[in-house]
Amino acid sequence: MINRRLLAASAVFLLALLLPAFISGYGIRILNLALISAIAVIGLNFAFGYAGLITLAQAGFVGCGAYITAILSTTLGLSPWLSIPAAMVGAGVIAVVIGLPMLRLKGHYLALATLGFNVSFVIVATNWKSLMGGTDGISGIPALALPGWSLGTDHRYYYVVWAALAVATWCAWRIRNSHIGLAMIAVRDDEIATGAASVGVTRIKVQAFGLSAVYAGLAGALFAHMTNFVAPDDFALGHSIIYLAMLIIGGEGSILGAIAGAVIVTFMPELMRDLGTAYLIVFGGLMLLILIFLPKGLLSLTGIVARRLKALSR
Amino acid sequence: MSATILAIDGLSKNFGGVHAVQSVSLAIPAGRVFSVIGPNGAGKTTLINVLTGILPSSGGKVQFEDRDITDAPAHVVASAGMVRTFQNGRLFQRLTVMENVLVGAHHLLPQSVWSAIAGGTAARRMGEIRERAAVLLATLGLTGDTDRLVGSLPYGRQRMVEIARALVSKPKLLLLDEPAAGLNSSEVERLRGILEELRTQGLTLVLVEHNMGLVMRVADRIAVISFGEKIAEGSPAEVRADPKVLEAYLGHGYRHAEG
Amino acid sequence: MSQQFIQLVVSGLAVGAVYALVGLAFIMVNEATGVVNFATGQMVAIGCFLSVSTGIQMGLPLGPAYALALVAMALFGIVFYAVVFRPLQDRPVVTVIIGTVMIGIVIQNSALMTWGSVPFRPRSPFGRQVVDVFGAAISAHALFVIAVAFLMIGLLYGFIYRTAIGARMRAVAQDRDAARLMGISVDRMFVLTWVIAGLLTGAAGILVGPMWFADVNMGDPIALKAFAAIIIGGFSSVPGAIVGGILVGLAEMLGAAYISSAYKDGLVFLVMILFLLVRPQGIFGERIGQRA
Numbered sequence: 001m002i003n004r005r006l007l008a009a010s011a012v013f014l015l016a017l018l019l020p021a022f023i024s025g026y027g028i029r030i031l032n033l034a035l036i037s038a039i040a041v042i043g044l045n046f047a048f049g050y051a052g053l054i055t056l057a058q059a060g061f062v063g064c065g066a067y068i069t070a071i072l073s074t075t076l077g078l079s080p081w082l083s084i085p086a087a088m089v090g091a092g093v094i095a096v097v098i099g100l101p102m103l104r105l106k107g108h109y110l111a112l113a114t115l116g117f118n119v120s121f122v123i124v125a126t127n128w129k130s131l132m133g134g135t136d137g138i139s140g141i142p143a144l145a146l147p148g149w150s151l152g153t154d155h156r157y158y159y160v161v162w163a164a165l166a167v168a169t170w171c172a173w174r175i176r177n178s179h180i181g182l183a184m185i186a187v188r189d190d191e192i193a194t195g196a197a198s199v200g201v202t203r204i205k206v207q208a209f210g211l212s213a214v215y216a217g218l219a220g221a222l223f224a225h226m227t228n229f230v231a232p233d234d235f236a237l238g239h240s241i242i243y244l245a246m247l248i249i250g251g252e253g254s255i256l257g258a259i260a261g262a263v264i265v266t267f268m269p270e271l272m273r274d275l276g277t278a279y280l281i282v283f284g285g286l287m288l289l290i291l292i293f294l295p296k297g298l299l300s301l302t303g304i305v306a307r308r309l310k311a312l313s314r
Numbered sequence: 315m316s317a318t319i320l321a322i323d324g325l326s327k328n329f330g331g332v333h334a335v336q337s338v339s340l341a342i343p344a345g346r347v348f349s350v351i352g353p354n355g356a357g358k359t360t361l362i363n364v365l366t367g368i369l370p371s372s373g374g375k376v377q378f379e380d381r382d383i384t385d386a387p388a389h390v391v392a393s394a395g396m397v398r399t400f401q402n403g404r405l406f407q408r409l410t411v412m413e414n415v416l417v418g419a420h421h422l423l424p425q426s427v428w429s430a431i432a433g434g435t436a437a438r439r440m441g442e443i444r445e446r447a448a449v450l451l452a453t454l455g456l457t458g459d460t461d462r463l464v465g466s467l468p469y470g471r472q473r474m475v476e477i478a479r480a481l482v483s484k485p486k487l488l489l490l491d492e493p494a495a496g497l498n499s500s501e502v503e504r505l506r507g508i509l510e511e512l513r514t515q516g517l518t519l520v521l522v523e524h525n526m527g528l529v530m531r532v533a534d535r536i537a538v539i540s541f542g543e544k545i546a547e548g549s550p551a552e553v554r555a556d557p558k559v560l561e562a563y564l565g566h567g568y569r570h571a572e573g
Numbered sequence: 574m575s576q577q578f579i580q581l582v583v584s585g586l587a588v589g590a591v592y593a594l595v596g597l598a599f600i601m602v603n604e605a606t607g608v609v610n611f612a613t614g615q616m617v618a619i620g621c622f623l624s625v626s627t628g629i630q631m632g633l634p635l636g637p638a639y640a641l642a643l644v645a646m647a648l649f650g651i652v653f654y655a656v657v658f659r660p661l662q663d664r665p666v667v668t669v670i671i672g673t674v675m676i677g678i679v680i681q682n683s684a685l686m687t688w689g690s691v692p693f694r695p696r697s698p699f700g701r702q703v704v705d706v707f708g709a710a711i712s713a714h715a716l717f718v719i720a721v722a723f724l725m726i727g728l729l730y731g732f733i734y735r736t737a738i739g740a741r742m743r744a745v746a747q748d749r750d751a752a753r754l755m756g757i758s759v760d761r762m763f764v765l766t767w768v769i770a771g772l773l774t775g776a777a778g779i780l781v782g783p784m785w786f787a788d789v790n791m792g793d794p795i796a797l798k799a800f801a802a803i804i805i806g807g808f809s810s811v812p813g814a815i816v817g818g819i820l821v822g823l824a825e826m827l828g829a830a831y832i833s834s835a836y837k838d839g840l841v842f843l844v845m846i847l848f849l850l851v852r853p854q855g856i857f858g859e860r861i862g863q864r865a
Contacts, residue, residue, distance in 0.1 A: 116801075116845050129837055174426065190404045196404075198393045198418065199421075292660040
């Protein structure tokens with residue numbers, strides 16, 4: 001199913017490979033963070049964008065992934081190439097286990113239950129000093145490496161993150177166009193009709209939730225091996241809300257929207273640092289304006305621009 | 315006399331003090347069109363909702379093809395081969411016509427996320443289902459609309475999409491909840507043709523309807539529900555002449571005027 | 574031992590009263606508009622800072638200082654309505670919620686710019702006075718908090734259930750369209766709701782400041798525990814918010830002392846999650862029934 005959107009997205013992805021030549025130092029670090037967040041937000045898109053589950057747990061799952069890989073690669077000395085997949089699976093399993101009871105809840109009740117999970121995760125991470133290091137966190141997390149070639153610099157790590165995002169995007173696109181993706185979207189649109197059409201609604205919700213956690217786990221693991229250090233505050237509730245904001249601002253229900261939102265929301269405060277202390281105020285205000293004037297998110301701008309160009313060319 | 319494909323035995327549904335369905339028993343014969351009629355608020359839609367697992371029952375038994383499906387969840391009932399359409403239609407607004415239809419075939423495909431990514435069997439089977447869906451949509455007059463969002467279709471064609479979604483999984487019994495509601499006369503005529511074609515193909519149809527013209531012309535057998543109870547059952551001619559039925563629709567006075 | 578117990582109970586009631594006020598602010602807005610206001614914590618912080626400004630920076634005596642701060646919070650509620658809620662009114666709930674988050678960021682950083690990041694301890698009108706209650710030395714301020722909070726809740730209750738305007742607010746909460754058809758100005762009721770939310774959060778901020786300390790981040794843990802309180806008490810229930818707030822406050826104080834200081838917050842959220850799974854309607858809420 002080749003279409004224009006797919007071609008455009010592929011082109012952007014390929015061009016993005018050239019970015020490290022133009023950006024340096026701090027910029028690459030931010031870029032890596034943006035792409036890592038994008039993976040988490042694509043995950044969130046399954047649960048919220050498609051299936052309509054209001055989840056405030058995403059940062060908690062990112063934290064699960066980060067801590068699992070941190071513990072496995074430091075305490076057990078496992079190679080990151082093994083501990084990262086383990087982190088993804090671990091986060092997914094945790095999500096399924098808590099999802100089975102929680103996903104019976106709907107609307108703001110589900111939101112609050114997932115909020116409770118995220119908050120509890122931070123509390124446990126802060127207090128379980130022996131396993132998770134408490135407020136000091138876990139440091140000395142090894143960088144990724146290929147035989148004879150360290151991937152420890154931000155520049156080199158960019159290609160790792162780029163590859164992970166590319167695979168994550170491709171998988172998400174496959175899922176979206178499969179019967180699983182359709183069922184997730186249907187569940188949000190009309191849960192009753194979805195059940196009547198032979199979709200096990202609880203199962204699909206758990207799958208969406210679990211999938212979002214697997215993606216979050218990957219993001220967390222990549223984060224851990226980039227910063228070589230994890231601490232509870234990186235996975236606090238506020239980050240879950242920011243992921244949700246990234247998705248809505250970029251365009252919920254859209255994989256590209258998830259990526260766009262993550263990039264914009266990560267970069268914008270950085271671009272505005274020159275404004276001094278007020279930069280977060282401007283950022284918050286700008287986000288509010290986007291919410292008000294672009295109800296379908298930033299990605300809808302491409303549609304609006306395309307239509308205007310079409311009208312002009314007549 | 316054909317075999318009973320759906321046996322409803324003493325089915326009841328209460329909402330607090332309201333007895334919406336009171337001990338209804340029906341034996342739906344396979345391969346025929348069975349219609350359920352009755353005045354507004356009689357409990358017909360509630361009956362369908364309980365049969366298809368959307369509402370829990372308050373008593374009684376339901377057997378589909380010798381399998382007890384009482385209070386089975388909605389998706390289990392649909393996977394077993396008994397599907398339904400909704401009054402006023404319930405479609406997935408964010409999906410296209412084709413995608414809406416494909417959701418109906420969900421249980422025919424492997425249920426794991428991995429199969430969706432990896433392809434192989436799932437992709438092949440999906441291809442077959444897509445072809446089947448395309449044929450269905452063509453039969454129902456929707457070929458040009460396949461990739462349009464359902465919301466952009468006129469009402470009559472949206473109802474057709476719902477029927478296609480129900481049929482894509484090759485069910486054995488189709489429950490239709492007021493499919494003629496909101497259709498103009500040519501659309502109703504088209505619907506009649508479709509129902510008769512489906513019956514020829516061996517599908518069992520249960521038709522809840524208000525449009526008496528349609529019912530009298532397609533139904534092989536009719537049951538009449540009033541205030542949650544079955545008050546009459548028989549061939550169209552028998553039901554039409556039954557004084558209890560006339561009384562249920564027209565009120566008490568009619569009986570006295572007649573006799 | 575029992576002296577400590579009495580002190581803990583009174584502190585628990587005081588902090589619980591604050592949670593109840595904040596919980597009520599959540600409930601009022603949620604009932605009327607369906608929105609969960611994620612900037613509530615920031616509003617609490619602003620309430621506290623405003624009282625410091627009026628009291629210390631403007632040099633007013635505490636009574637008028639507090640009153641002025643409350644008036645400012647009421648106006649703040651109106652601004653909030655106009656800037657966040659009104660433009661996003663017809664959007665999906667989650668979009669509005671993210672809108673409140675964004676405005677929360679704006680508020681928090683404006684507070685940071687205005688008052689700086691150094692935490693401080695606002696003065697209580699009772700200074701450090703203690704009162705003898707059953708032989709234990711109880712902070713007079715804690716008793717003041719309990720008294721004022723319950724007074725405000727009583728006034729709110731009277732306003733909502735015994736006045737004509739309150740009846741109109743309840744009508745809008747129950748069925749917006751029907752209320753509109755009956756000639757009730759829904760917009761005005763929304764404004765009123767946000768004004769009340771401003772007053773409640775402002776009062777909470779003013780009361781809680783002298784009990785702990787004030788800094789720009791003070792509102793977040795308070796809002797979170799208020800969430801837990803209304804879940805436990807019952808999400809749409811006024812008595813639920815009160816009982817839930819008290820339970821959370823007591824659990825926090827007693828739990829910290831007798832079980833574990835570190836995990837005291839975890840205890841509260843564990844109870845909240847348990848309620849969500851076992852009895853989501855909370856203690857006083859109505860059963861979430863089956864759909865017909």
